[in-house]
Amino acid sequence: MANGSPLLSIQHVSKDFYGNVVLHDVSFDLREGEILGLVGENGAGKTTLMRILFGMPVIAETGGFQGSVIIGGSEVHFSSPFDALDAGLGMVHQEFSLIPGFTTTENIVLNRESMRPSILNDVFGDRMSILLRDKMRERAEKAIGKLGIELDPDMLVSEMPVGHKQFTEIAREIDREQTRILILDEPTAVLTESEAEVLLQTLKRLASEGIAIIFISHRLQEVLAIANRIVVLRDGHVVKDTPNEHVSMRDIASWMVGRSLGETGARSEGRKFSDIALKVHHLWVDMPGETVRDVSFDVHKGEIFGIGGLAGQGKLGIPNGIMGLFPAGGEVILEGNTVPLNAPAKALAMGMGFVSEDRRGVGLLLDESLEWNIAFTAMQVHRQYLKKVLGGLFSQRDERAMEDLCKEYVSLLDIKCTSTKQKAKELSGGNQQKICLAKAFAIKPSLLFVSEPTRGIDVGAKKLVLDTLHHYNRDFGTTIVMVSSELEELRSICDRIAIVDEGRIAGILPPTADISEFGLLMSGAAMEAVNA
Structure with a gap:
């Protein structure tokens, strides 16, 4: 890591956003070749700070900001992200910004396509230039090669699993030759542990070539593994700016939330169940990027049943298929009644919920x-939160009941918002995830599918969400099927955990099983041993 004057200096930045002061006098520096880990709870101000740095229009539209941003010794005033790109900043956002109908290659080189002039250029300008597709593909393959992973340059983004979309976003920034500062907002949130490890090694390699990196993540072990320095935001303030020396996950978590947090571990208690709530037999699902070939399992009534596995192996396809979001076949039985597949409204009406x-x-x-x-969803499926008018001739929304419901979940899930009337798009990613959970809880499902419930959620909110799932399971008897890329998360809350490999259930283990047993199932080694 190079020393000397900072490549980037953020000085006394403050921001009032949607009625809340979300940044208070924030200052820190970033040097060439340095990896800075930026952490904080949802709503701490991380994403807003990056929007300021990247010249996002929403900042100017809401009154701008106070303070200054200095790059290479000169103060900058970006009026759009294009200005930031020209200045050498690259950013991978928490939510994807790819064009679904374009290929991997087309997205990587978007707005910087390799072209040669045609004879019509003199008349109609550069828009009549001819695309050099071989050159574009070569550039894309070079950027993908730097990531150290396999991506199909010709695959449509709409057909990719989410992990591949994230690598495509990062490859796009790597392809920009002028990139000096790379900002990554939750880059591993949708990646499996093996994919995340590949990405971390790639970022270290890029830093060694002189690129400065701001790495935002709720996976604190990754921050500790990669960052040279750690900056902690809490309620819009920088509460810690420290070299990554003798720092533990417990230290960072305590700085983030202002209190000590206990470590989560494998669930030790063994609960006994008798009745079967859900039977899944020979399920197949046609979901792009997911492989669900022949899945069979039972879930007991009152159980928290976990489904894990590597990206693309089928774990996400299972709930999406059962709930009718993608074409599916096979047999699904809920409490003795056959669930009609490919019919989301009927699945919801039978008492199933889906996050x-x-x-x-x-x-x-x-x-x-x-x-x-x-x-x-409760209104559409169960006709709740409606009141009859004109003797029942018409129904209209019961605004008071909706407000009371929303307040209940804002309190229960500690959703950070200005009011219950605020638009969902104005919330941080983690608080949006809590709204999704609240929507599912509101229909009081007998069985709830939850996919990646803590994706992009900070360590404090993650515990809150898991505690809430535990609460609904214990106190209301809700049967829960939880799909997650975080094995430790599954082990902390589930009664049993199924591992999906190549579209089938490779095995079902208790949460107390040795971690190596889960690894064998994920790698396919267990199935190979059986078939040997």
Whole structure:
């Protein structure tokens, strides 16, 4: 890591955003070749700070900011992200910004395509230039090669698993030759542990070539593994700026939340169940990027049943198929009744709920209020939060009941918002995830599928979400099927954990099983041993 004057200096930055002061006099430096770990709870101000740094329009639209941003010794005033890109900043956002109908290659070189002039250029300008697709593909393969992973340059983004989308985003920034500062906002949130390890090694390699990196993550072990220095934000203040020396996960967590947090471990208690709530026989699902070939398992009534496995092996496809979001076949039986597949409304009406891993694409009505988001499914499926008018001739929304419902979940899940009337798109990613959970809880399901419930959520909020799932399971008897890329998360809350490999259940283990047993199932080694 190079020493000397800072490549980037953020000085006394403050920001009032959507009625809240979310940044208070924030200052820190970033040097060439340095990896800075930026951590904090959801709502601490991390994403807003990066939006300021990257010249996002929402900052100017909400009154700008106080303070200054200095790059290479000169103060900068970005009016758009294009200005930031020209200055050598690259950013990978928490939510994807890819074009679904374009290929990996086309997204990586977007707006910087390799072209040669045609004879029509003199008349019609550069837009008549001819794309050099071989050159574009070569550039894309070079950027992908730097990541050290396998990506199909010709695959459409719409057909990719989420992990591949994240690598495509990062490859796009690597392809920009002028990139001097790379900002990554939760880059590993959708990656498996093996994919995340590849990414961390790639970032270290980029830093050794002189690129300065701001690494934002809720996976504290990754911050400790990669960062040269750690900056902690809490309630918009920098509460810690320290070299990564003799720092533990417990230290960072305590700085983030202002209190000590206990370590989570494997669930030790063994609960006994008798009745079967859900039977899944020979399920297949046609979901892009997911392989669900022949999945069979039973879930006991009152159980928290976990499903884990590597990306693309089928774990996310299972709930999406059962709930009718993608074409599926096989047999699913809920409490003795056959669940009609490919019919989401019927699945919900039978008493099943679903929290999707894609909170923005599937989970939320981004332009509607929190009240409307939380009550929507209960209103549509069970006709709740409606009141009859004109003797029952018509129904209209019961605004008071919707507000009361929303307040209940804002309190229960500690959702950081200005009011229940706030639009869902204005919340931080972690608080949006809590709204998705609240929407599912509001229909009082007998069985709840939860996919990646803590994706992009900080350590304090993660414990809150897991505690809430535990609370609904214990106090209301809700049967829960939880899909997660975080094995330790599954081990902390589940009664049993199924590992999916190549579209089938490789095995089902108790949470107390040795970690190596889970690793064998994920790698396919256990199945190979059986078939040997």
